[in-house]
Amino acid sequence: xxxxxxxxxxxxxxxxxxxxxxxxxxxxxxxxxxxxxxxxxxxxxxxxxxxxxxxxxxxxxxxxxxxxxxxxxxxxxxxxxxxxxxxxxxxxxxxxxxxxxxxxxxxxxxxxxxxxxxxxxxxxxxxxxxxxxxxxx
Numbered sequence: 001x002x003x004x005x006x007x008x009x010x011x012x013x014x015x016x017x018x019x020x021x022x023x024x025x026x027x028x029x030x031x032x033x034x035x036x037x038x039x040x041x042x043x044x045x046x047x048x049x050x051x052x053x054x055x056x057x058x059x060x061x062x063x064x065x066x067x068x069x070x071x072x073x074x075x076x077x078x079x080x081x082x083x084x085x086x087x088x089x090x091x092x093x094x095x096x097x098x099x100x101x102x103x104x105x106x107x108x109x110x111x112x113x114x115x116x117x118x119x120x121x122x123x124x125x126x127x128x129x130x131x132x133x134x135x136x137x
Contacts, residue, residue: 029077040125042065049061070088
């Protein structure tokens, strides 16, 4: 019985240490490079807006010139970038990841069923402001 209790305590310690390390890793990610307004690299129009909400999630709005607008995106910041989910023009979920390097954001769609945005499609935007201009419908 004593050995089982020691094993259980050791397992609990390992699990708790792993969880706390993961939480610390995410809490050190700086979201400042993601929050703001980005202009489309092709037509120099503000077409990517990212704002932090009170609940810790991110509001993500994406316009792709002459193709579509995604106004209801919700993002989570991870070590890989900002993962987001929105609703495509057909009313289906669409998701992807936004990565930022220097002042350039790349939006890559990873889970799309919409014919006009294939998985792997990516678009680039350049940061123009630290203040997002979130629009309402």
